[in-house]
Amino acid sequence: GAGVSQTPSNKVTEKGKYVELRCDPISGHTALYWYRQSLGQGPEFLIYFQGTGAADDSGLPNDRFFAVRPEGSVSTLKIQRTERGDSAVYLCASSPGNGGDTQYFGPGTRLTVL
Amino acid sequence: AQKVTQAQTEISVVEKEDVTLDCVYETRDTTYYLFWYKQPPSGELVFLIRRNSFDEQNEISGRYSWNFQKSTSSFNFTITASQVVDSAVYFCALSDDQGGSEKLVFGKGTKLTVNP
Numbered sequence: 001g002a003g004v005s006q007t008p009s010n011k012v013t014e015k016g017k018y019v020e021l022r023c024d025p026i027s028g029h030t031a032l033y034w035y036r037q038s039l040g041q042g043p044e045f046l047i048y049f050q051g052t053g054a055a056d057d058s059g060l061p062n063d064r065f066f067a068v069r070p071e072g073s074v075s076t077l078k079i080q081r082t083e084r085g086d087s088a089v090y091l092c093a094s095s096p097g098n099g100g101d102t103q104y105f106g107p108g109t110r111l112t113v114l
Numbered sequence: 115a116q117k118v119t120q121a122q123t124e125i126s127v128v129e130k131e132d133v134t135l136d137c138v139y140e141t142r143d144t145t146y147y148l149f150w151y152k153q154p155p156s157g158e159l160v161f162l163i164r165r166n167s168f169d170e171q172n173e174i175s176g177r178y179s180w181n182f183q184k185s186t187s188s189f190n191f192t193i194t195a196s197q198v199v200d201s202a203v204y205f206c207a208l209s210d211d212q213g214g215s216e217k218l219v220f221g222k223g224t225k226l227t228v229n230p
Contacts, residue, residue: 031216042118042205042220043159056215091159095216100147100166100209103218105159 002026004106006092012112013082021077021109025094032075033103034067035091043091049075050097082113116141118208120221127196128229135191135224137206143167146210148182148189149218154202162204165189196228 005024013019025032030051035043045059049069060066064082069075079086089108095101117140127133139148150162163173165182173180177194193200203225207218 033217035218040222042207042222043218045217045219048215048217056217058215059217089157093159093218099211099216100145100164101216102149102161102164104161105151107158 004092004094004104006090006106006109008109009107010110010112012114014114015082015084017082017113019079019082019111021079021090021111023075023077023092023094023106025073025075025092026104028096029094029104030072030097031095031101031103032069033093033095034075034077035093037089037091037108039088046077046090079111082111084113087111087113116208116210116219118206118219118221120206120224122224123222124225124227126227126229129198130195131228132192132194133196133226133228135193135204135206135226137189137191137221139187139189139206139208141208141210143210146208149207149209150180150189150191151205151207152202153205153223159205162191193226196226198228198230201226201228 007022032049034046037043047067048056052072064080067077091108093103093105095103119138146167148165152160179192181190203223205223207220
């Protein structure tokens, strides 16, 4: 079956611009997660959705970052007024939605802010 | 607070050697889950194993084995007879239910290089 997909695979933007990153989870998975991975580091949690609602957004670094999942499937991570420090790989994962389930990761979107 | 420590930043071995990757975790919860993921040069995180806190049985899957010891808060990963294809960054991760979140907390990873 299809895994988690993310688009685009690469995004280059200029400082100050707005970007949207998309995640398509495994069909039937109610839980969806966004992480950010900087070079040489482990992934860091950003936000967790259970269905349509954000159950935990404690990892979002500031109010320039926002994510939605309006129909409980596809999710979009939105970054306003991008800064060079936002450059990283943004990873999406999904799981069936029960406590402690395995999270399956997509290939990531590499964001470069010039 | 939740924390995962992978003290080994990089390990280099010669093919067919055995290698153990260390993972030490911290959590206040009695129910938690531990994971290992592999990140090859292509970049995608590949799930290897999930273990819950109530199951301390060691597990073997082919050349891979995992040693879970609650007494030392460790969940170590051993690759037997390593191969070049094992070269990757390996991450240990922890999930508990603090605050109702299912987020994973990752260690910084161990980069394993297996030389022919």
